[in-house]
Amino acid sequence: MKHQQRIGDQPWLRRLLILSALTAIGLLLVMPLVAIFAQAFSAGAGVFWDNLSDRYTLHAIGLTLLVAAITVPLNLIFGVFLAWLVTRFEFIGRKLLITLIDIPFAVSPVVAGLLYLLLYGSNGWLGSWLMDHDLQLMFAWPGIVMVTVFITCPFVARELIPLMQQQGSSEEEAAVSLGANGWQMFRRVTLPNIQWALLYGVILTNARAVGEFGAVAVVSGNIRGETNTLPLHVELLYQDYNLVGAFTSASLLASLALVTLVIKSLLEWRQHRAAH
Amino acid sequence: MLFKLNKLKSGLAIAGLSLTLGATPAVGASLLNSSYDIARELFASYNELFQEHWQQTTGDNVEIRQSHGGSSRQAQAIIQGLRADVVTFNQVTDVNILHERGRLLPEDWQQRLPNASSPYYSTMAFLVRKDNPKGISNWDDLTREDVSLVMPNPKTSGNGRYSYLAALGFAQQTWGEDQDAIDSFMKGWLSRVSVFDTGGRGATNSFVERNIGDALLTFESEIQGIIEAFPDRQFEIVVPEISFLAEFPVAVVDRHAERNGNLELAQAYLEHLYSKEAQRLLAGFNYRVYDEEISAEFADRFPELTLLGITDIAGSWENAMQEHFANGGQLDQYQRR
Numbered sequence: 001m002k003h004q005q006r007i008g009d010q011p012w013l014r015r016l017l018i019l020s021a022l023t024a025i026g027l028l029l030v031m032p033l034v035a036i037f038a039q040a041f042s043a044g045a046g047v048f049w050d051n052l053s054d055r056y057t058l059h060a061i062g063l064t065l066l067v068a069a070i071t072v073p074l075n076l077i078f079g080v081f082l083a084w085l086v087t088r089f090e091f092i093g094r095k096l097l098i099t100l101i102d103i104p105f106a107v108s109p110v111v112a113g114l115l116y117l118l119l120y121g122s123n124g125w126l127g128s129w130l131m132d133h134d135l136q137l138m139f140a141w142p143g144i145v146m147v148t149v150f151i152t153c154p155f156v157a158r159e160l161i162p163l164m165q166q167q168g169s170s171e172e173e174a175a176v177s178l179g180a181n182g183w184q185m186f187r188r189v190t191l192p193n194i195q196w197a198l199l200y201g202v203i204l205t206n207a208r209a210v211g212e213f214g215a216v217a218v219v220s221g222n223i224r225g226e227t228n229t230l231p232l233h234v235e236l237l238y239q240d241y242n243l244v245g246a247f248t249s250a251s252l253l254a255s256l257a258l259v260t261l262v263i264k265s266l267l268e269w270r271q272h273r274a275a276h
Numbered sequence: 277m278l279f280k281l282n283k284l285k286s287g288l289a290i291a292g293l294s295l296t297l298g299a300t301p302a303v304g305a306s307l308l309n310s311s312y313d314i315a316r317e318l319f320a321s322y323n324e325l326f327q328e329h330w331q332q333t334t335g336d337n338v339e340i341r342q343s344h345g346g347s348s349r350q351a352q353a354i355i356q357g358l359r360a361d362v363v364t365f366n367q368v369t370d371v372n373i374l375h376e377r378g379r380l381l382p383e384d385w386q387q388r389l390p391n392a393s394s395p396y397y398s399t400m401a402f403l404v405r406k407d408n409p410k411g412i413s414n415w416d417d418l419t420r421e422d423v424s425l426v427m428p429n430p431k432t433s434g435n436g437r438y439s440y441l442a443a444l445g446f447a448q449q450t451w452g453e454d455q456d457a458i459d460s461f462m463k464g465w466l467s468r469v470s471v472f473d474t475g476g477r478g479a480t481n482s483f484v485e486r487n488i489g490d491a492l493l494t495f496e497s498e499i500q501g502i503i504e505a506f507p508d509r510q511f512e513i514v515v516p517e518i519s520f521l522a523e524f525p526v527a528v529v530d531r532h533a534e535r536n537g538n539l540e541l542a543q544a545y546l547e548h549l550y551s552k553e554a555q556r557l558l559a560g561f562n563y564r565v566y567d568e569e570i571s572a573e574f575a576d577r578f579p580e581l582t583l584l585g586i587t588d589i590a591g592s593w594e595n596a597m598q599e600h601f602a603n604g605g606q607l608d609q610y611q612r613r
Contacts, residue, residue, distance in 0.1 A: 123378075222343045
């Protein structure tokens with residue numbers, strides 16, 4: 001029988017396609033990443049270290065970590081509850097709720113920031129009440145945490161919902177019928193089933209919480225050493241003509257992203273192995 | 277197992293962080309200065325000067341916090357609740373807005389400090405490339421076909437507006453009542469602009485890093501700073517014979533300062549800008565100052581020129597905004613081909 005020729009069969013074409021894909025990846029992904037680190041170290045390790053140990057940079061790192069440390073646990077609990085609710089119960093408005101979860105994805109971060117400002121700023125609906133009670137949310141770290149929680153709240157739920165839908169509730173029903181109480185059931189049956197997806201959601205939440213720029217820029221107030229997160233700090237240094245400093249901070253963010261990706265791949269690999 | 281470990285780690289991280297954040301030392305009084313984008317180094321130096329002065333006169337330590345951004349954005353944040361005690365802006369209109377939209381300070385704020393509350397000033401000038409290859413020396417050189425310009429957009433940036441008004445002032449002085457000549461000059465130089473950046477630093481980057489244009493139109497102070505920051509590029513400054521008086525207004529934000537219990541401190545902070553040592557520091561940052569003795573010290577850095585204020589050129593800021601920069605205003609008409 002005569003073998004039918006397909007498009008990818010000519011070796012020259014195959015090589016051409018592979019080569020162009022590799023070139024694109026090199027130019028668009030690898031080179032910029034290398035450039036960040038090359039710029040950060042362009043004036044030597046000493047200058048890199050000086051920029052890193054600068055008072056304001058250290059504060060930006062601390063603030064960014066604080067925001068993540070509050071955001072991630074909050075959204076972890078929120079996401080699990082929400083996923084549980086929409087996959088284990090039937091109620092009116094369930095479909096609507098599933099759609100609503102996606103709002104932070106659909107809305108541009110800048111708009112999200114402005115929404116919070118309109119609501120909690122001193123001219124906002126709740127703002128004048130807050131003002132009277134001397135509570136400062138916007139232009140202080142609580143505001144930054146609030147918008148970050150908003151921006152990152154879908155990640156955990158979005159990871160869990162399809163999985164929990166697919167798994168169904170039969171195992172949990174079995175646990176209950178054997179006399180487990182709610183907590184035992186969650187701890188021994190539900191959690192082991194969803195743990196990888198949950199961890200994956202947490203990693204995504206963390207990555208976004210650390211890197212968020214647009215929404216945070218609106219509510220931060222740009223007070224150096226007080227409300228400046230790491231992404232804002234990068235922009236600030238860049239505008240000050242401190243290129244090395246800007247790329248030093250950028251390299252921190254990039255390293256964080258790389259670590260996140262490595263953990264993610266590791267998890268996927270373990271999950272894959274566990275499945276077989 | 278992995279789970280427990282992770283939880284433990286994040287718990288530790290939170291505990292560690294709350295410790296470090298809680299440990300931020302609380303110094304006596306704390307003042308928040310909301311300022312424009314490119315004044316970071318300037319106020320970092322001035323704050324040290326003032327802290328010393330305050331310590332000597334009252335014996336108290338004071339902490340000064342800085343917020344920097346585009347001055348319109350900064351004004352907006354203050355109206356929305358950023359509790360700045362003082363503003364040190366580069367545009368009078370942005371301070372006016374604090375009165376109009378938020379009633380945060382009285383309407384006559386400009387009368388509260390000398391020189392219309394502007395302790396220093398600058399003017400608009402040109403940055404040209406090494407040896408000034410296009411031979412640019414005045415505003416009318418900018419209309420030549422072989423010249424290409426870079427400047428911030430007058431629609432979005434005060435810096436751009438100042439250059440526009442400076443050129444208009446030159447045209448008014450040169451052609452007087454002849455509106456046709458003024459119009460064709462304005463059209464001419466605006467058509468030579470190849471990049472309108474949104475802000476001053478963006479325009480600088482286009483000219484310096486991306487090598488666009490034969491001349492950059494921006495503040496004299498910014499130009500001197502660029503020349504110092506890039507010595508090997510051998511850029512040159514050209515100060516035209518007529519230009520615009522760019523004021524840098526400062527004001528206490530009464531409502532916020534009162535609330536923060538900082539009224540006296542805030543006033544002292546701004547008044548000290550007029551002292552000899554502060555004026556010397558400002559001149560060192562390439563701003564022109566009013567103090568005669570200090571001006572004389574720095575005379576070689578600041579060539580003499582005719583400076584026109586907003587009242588000479590457009591009557592008032594309100595007028596200028598409406599007639600020239602609003603949608604469908606003069607600027608839009610000049611740019612229509």
